[in-house]
Amino acid sequence: MTQTHDVFTIKQLELQSGEVLSNAKLAYKTYGTLNAAKDNVVLLPTFYTGSHLRNEGFFGEGRAIDPSRHFIVSVNMFGNGLSSSPGNTPAPQAAAAFPAITLFDNICAQLQLLTGQFGIEKIALVTGWSMAGCQSFQWAAQYPDRVDAILPFCASAKTAEHNWVFLEGVKAALQADSVYDNGHYQTAPVKGLKAFGRIYAGWAFSQTFYRNKMYQQLGFDTAEDLLLDWEQDHLNWDANNLLCKLASWQCADISRQPAYNGNFKQALAAIKARTIIIACDNDLYFRPEDNAIEAAGINNADLRVYQSAWGHCVASPGNDPEFHRYLDSAIAELLE
Numbered sequence: 001m002t003q004t005h006d007v008f009t010i011k012q013l014e015l016q017s018g019e020v021l022s023n024a025k026l027a028y029k030t031y032g033t034l035n036a037a038k039d040n041v042v043l044l045p046t047f048y049t050g051s052h053l054r055n056e057g058f059f060g061e062g063r064a065i066d067p068s069r070h071f072i073v074s075v076n077m078f079g080n081g082l083s084s085s086p087g088n089t090p091a092p093q094a095a096a097a098f099p100a101i102t103l104f105d106n107i108c109a110q111l112q113l114l115t116g117q118f119g120i121e122k123i124a125l126v127t128g129w130s131m132a133g134c135q136s137f138q139w140a141a142q143y144p145d146r147v148d149a150i151l152p153f154c155a156s157a158k159t160a161e162h163n164w165v166f167l168e169g170v171k172a173a174l175q176a177d178s179v180y181d182n183g184h185y186q187t188a189p190v191k192g193l194k195a196f197g198r199i200y201a202g203w204a205f206s207q208t209f210y211r212n213k214m215y216q217q218l219g220f221d222t223a224e225d226l227l228l229d230w231e232q233d234h235l236n237w238d239a240n241n242l243l244c245k246l247a248s249w250q251c252a253d254i255s256r257q258p259a260y261n262g263n264f265k266q267a268l269a270a271i272k273a274r275t276i277i278i279a280c281d282n283d284l285y286f287r288p289e290d291n292a293i294e295a296a297g298i299n300n301a302d303l304r305v306y307q308s309a310w311g312h313c314v315a316s317p318g319n320d321p322e323f324h325r326y327l328d329s330a331i332a333e334l335l336e
Contacts, residue, residue, distance in 0.1 A: 005029040005052055005082065008113045016257075019099040026113050027082035028052065028075040031059070032067035034118060042335075043126045044074045045110070045135040048245055049237065051076055057317025058129070058324075064331035070124070075113065077106050077131065079244035086183075086240035095240050096183030103131075103138045103252050110135075111143065125334055126273075127151040129315040130286070131245070134159075134252045137294075140273040141254035149334040150271075153278035153327060154286050154315050157294045158253040158264055163285040166203055167250050170196045174239055183240050190235065196242065197234035198227050206282035206311035214309060218319075268297030275301035276330045282311040304330065 005027050013024035029052040034041070042065050044055045052074035059065035059072055076083040078101045086098035093099060114120040126136040126147055133155020140150045141157070156163070177192030179185050209215070215226040234242070254260075255267035275298050279288035288305045295303035306326055308314040314323050 005076075008117055010109055010112055013105070013109055015099055015105045016102045017100045021078075021084060021099055021101075021105075022093065023084075024078075024109060025084045026075060026078075026109050028073060028113060031072040031074070032070050034071040034120070038118075038120050039122065039124060040070050041114070041120050041123045041125075042070045042072045043110070043114070043123050043136075043139070044072060045106070045126070045128050045132040046074070046076050046080055047128060047130040047132045048249065049080075049233075049242075050129075050132065051080060051082055054317070055128075055132075058127075058327075064328035064335065065125075065127075070335075073114065073118075075110055077135070077245065077248070078109070079241050079248065081238060081241050085238070086244050087238035098240065098244060101244060101248050102256070103135055103248055104142060104257050106135060106248070107138050107142050110139075111146070121146065123147050125149045125151065125331070127153070127331060128155070130154055130312070131249055131252075133286075134249070137254050137271075138252070140271040140275070141260070141267045142257060144270050144272045147273040149274040149276075151276045151278065151327075151331055151334055154280055154283050154312050155277075156252070156286050156290050157268065158255070158290075159250055160285070160287065160290050162287070164250050166285050167246055170199050171243060171246055173199050174242065180239060183243070185239065188235070189239050193234045193237065193239060193242075194231040197230035197232075200234075201227055201230040203284050204311065204313045206284065206309050208282060208309035209311060212309060265297055268294060269299065271298045271301075274334055276334060277301065277303045278327060278330060279303065279305045280311060280314045281305050281307045282309055283314075284311055286312065 008026045010024040013021040055074045079085045126139045133152030136150040136152045137157035140147045173195035174192040177189035179189040220226040255264040260267040279291045295301040
């Protein structure tokens with residue numbers, strides 16, 4: 001699979017904040033062929049530090065999502081450095097001046113991509129891990145008549161307060177770097193980015209993962225080796241881009257839109273899509289208890305809890321092959 005992607009431009013994207021993002025760009029890649037009925041569409045949004053390339057681990061020949069049968073649209077969320085982001089947008093909306101973006105805004109733009117570029121009116125399935133799963137919930141509540149099925153995994157329809165607090169911690173660590181300068185940094189805030197990565201690693205995996213030294217399965221001899229890898233990974237990110245997406249995550253709530261005015265129960269009840277939610281019992285911030293509340297409020301929803309010490313990172317391609325067989329089985333149910 002090649003690394004090329006396409007870009008869809010929206011001249012003036014009106015945002016929930018009241019601001020307008022000029023020349024908003026959605027980076028995306030498609031796989032497979034759109035059939036004549038345009039009813040074989042699978043939408044894969046991206047997760048927090050993901051891209052369309054990382055999404056390639058969730059489908060393939062012979063899998064439940066198969067480019068020989070489905071038209072797969074893998075779309076990068078705003079802030080990830082490929083779609084419009086603080087780090088790639090020209091003045092006057094560059095860097096710290098980049099407007100606040102919500103998941104509602106992302107889905108509005110994704111709808112324009114699907115309808116404007118491909119004439120797609122309905123989606124067979126929206127699925128994804130983490131923030132991508134949050135976007136699948138958002139799609140189903142925002143456009144109930146356009147989505148046949150959703151399968152969010154390790155995700156939520158509304159960011160829980162404990163999840164919000166976790167994100168405040170990593171955000172504070174990054175912003176404490178004096179180089180950060182309220183987002184107006186001239187050089188990368190290296191200390192802040194390293195601190196961000198080290199703290200995040202404690203939440204991405206479970207206590208049992210560390211107790212059983214499961215990081216050795218990833219090729220690290222010690223927990224410190226793993227932390228150093230997370231430091232280096234986050235040094236590859238623009239700080240403002242990380243914080244842009246983090247803000248979208250913190251305010252994620254499917255009822256935070258005019259149709260529901262904050263009524264979460266009403267927003268859940270409005271979802272018409274056949275829904276399977278997959279949680280991990282050891283996910284430290286997308287908790288199964290929150291998913292149980294969501295599943296109870298959605299008609300035709302099923303919550304399935306996968307047991308794994310990998311925690312939130314159980315879904316990262318390559319970590320737990322058995323999870324991906326479990327995921328594919330559920331996806332196949334919905335697509336049948």
